[in-house]
Amino acid sequence: MTLAKRRPPQQARARHTQGRLLDVAGALLAEVGIERISTNMIAARAGVSPPALYRYFGDKYAVLEALGRRLMARQNDVLEAWLARHAPGGIAAMADHIGDLLAENAAVTRAEPGAVWILRALHATPRLVHIRLESHRHVTGRLVDACAPHLAQVDPETLWARLRLAVELGFAADEMLYEEQRVSADAVIADVASMLRPALLGLAGRA
């Protein structure tokens, strides 16, 4: 990794190539997994030569990092939209709509090729694990921002820890939907929402 960052693409053709490399990488993660995927394989499937990949990504890990960040940015957009809609209504409004957030997040994941495998690859690779962690912490922070004004009496660390756990469990439930066909997505989302709701309202209760 001599060159830390690559110049961003200038032309539409280049942006298309770069996006396709990421799409292909996601699909290959699902097919062969993190320990078999290779830069040559990604380039071949995307229909470009190996050096073309290195025009956009500093090394193999940079591809996976960009893939992970793209997915998480999309999840983040969903969160921001949800916050804009429900944060003004206070804790009660947010607690009532936890299921929406879970469902919309699941829709983003479903739309991305190999999304679950991207998340798992980030999780299983020491050099990449910080990406997912930072994202979960960011989400937690945004939720704390939204809740704290209504919960002045709650210890900030307790609030953070409770929401951090909620974030982790929400993502875990989302991931489970992709491997456990025997359960219904709607039922799981409803169950998770009904588990998290009292955890949030319980904080409001302690005056």
Add this chain to the structure above:
Amino acid sequence: MTLAKRRPPQQARARHTQGRLLDVAGALLAEVGIERISTNMIAARAGVSPPALYRYFGDKYAVLEALGRRLMARQNDVLEAWLARHAPGGIAAMADHIGDLLAENAAVTRAEPGAVWILRALHATPRLVHIRLESHRHVTGRLVDACAPHLAQVDPETLWARLRLAVELGFAADEMLYEEQRVSADAVIADVASMLRPALLGLAGRA
């Protein structure tokens, strides 16, 4: 993978070598991750030559599979002990002691070198993902066995789905403890237990 299974070791020396290979593999998963670990690396760190590894494991995946199964067998022992203690007391007794199960499971994970990385590697490798899935389903099945006699009025699929989710969330919370230093393990376990308890008691409530 011409040879599906290897003969189990006959001598104490061999059992020791085999166990050490697994311990080393777990430690290396934590250090370099699933996409960098190699059979030569495992053998070298264990102080044996590469062919010695192939005496005990059919191929590279068989090492990781054995590692995963060993960890899950240990988690399973904890579950069986807990069931023996609390299943006779019915739903209420089990609901009251969910925290114990989570804490004891966390202790098993903490004792195993690289445990969290083993679980993540299984999760991120298409050829190995069935192992973790089978284990979670087995745990779910045992919990259903314990709960169903007291919940004759509950639809079996609903019971299975609810407990399957509880298992997933319990393991997810356990894994979170290893990467999120900002939260206290006891608080997380207490929070998860208090989220899962009503999910279980709620089933009993619908007469």
Add this chain to the structure above:
DNA sequence: TGTACATCAGTGAACGCGCGTTCACTGATGTAC
């Protein structure tokens, strides 16, 4: 509008390296008498 030039996007071929795995073998341990 045409053309000269600068910059961007992508290629063909190859590099050194470590991978997973195997062959033919030696040393260690257990067993029968």
Add this chain to the structure above:
DNA sequence: TGTACATCAGTGAACGCGCGTTCACTGATGTAC
């Protein structure tokens, strides 16, 4: 208890292969006048 033999445990050295990455280059696109 000693020894001959069978089986088990582990080694040294190497194999073909695909990995991540780079070099020197060509073709495509945009820009200035």
